[in-house]
Amino acid sequence: MSYLSLHGILETGKLNGANYDDWFRNLRIVLMHEKLIDIIDKSVVTALASSNDVKASKTYERYLEQCNITKCIILASMSFQLQRQHQDMKPPTIIEHLKKMYGGxxxxxxxxxxxxxxxxxxxxxxxxxxxxxxxxxxxxxxxxxxxxxxxxxxxxxxx
Known part of the structure; x- marks a missing residue:
């Protein structure tokens, strides 16, 4: 596993609204490096947490863990005002909301x-x-x- 951390590019270019395009490009780079890009690119895993299938349950638990890590990365790369606005959203919802706000x-x-x-x-x-x-x-x-x-x-x- 690589110990290279790309989180610094998000720290120096925190999202403040005016820099959305650059921030989103850098976010995608960090998430690709961390192998978390699917969290914002693909649809939600449909496995149920209450499933009797142990493998499906573990897959769902891993997905929830990856969602949490992705959410932390996204929130840490935003201004405090934007963090407060998006802290209760899931990663794909955060990205969708930001695209509506700043994508234009x-x-x-x-x-x-x-x-x-x-x-x-x-x-x-x-x-x-x-x-x-x-x-x-x-x-x-x-x-x-x-x-x-x-x-x-x-x-x-x-x-």
Whole structure:
């Protein structure tokens, strides 16, 4: 088992609302490393705790334990105000609620980036290299937000 801890990336980038996209990406990285990503990605285990089947009962107990660990990781990576708001929810419910609250920010960010990209132009005294790098960076940021610009349009915007 690896002793590498990635929890530090969540500590330095606690969710405060404005950083939802970065926080969620980092949360997924930590949960993948801890082998807990299924807790927020897959549906709830349907095994009953009162089942007579010992294997099903142990599976359910393990699932509950993993839910608790996941919940602790999620809550520890939030501001105190958000912790109080979500402390009584299960991990998938927390994620769903946060997406509703802050997930729309990526649309606003996408709009602002694309507006800046389409309005950008090189002035007479600008150097070509830094300008092209800036434009490529904007195009890559849009791609990360799910807005892929074709190769030809990218070239046209840069030119």
């Amino acid at each position: 920010q990526s649309g606003t960010t996408r709009y602002q980036l694309s507006m800046f990209l389409f309005k950008s132009s090189m002035t007479v005294n600008d150097q070509v290299g830094p300008y092209v790098l800036k434009m490529n960076d904007l195009i890559e940021q849009l791609k990360k937000l799910g807005f892929t610009i074709g190769k030809e349009l990218s070239q046209d915007l840069i030119l």
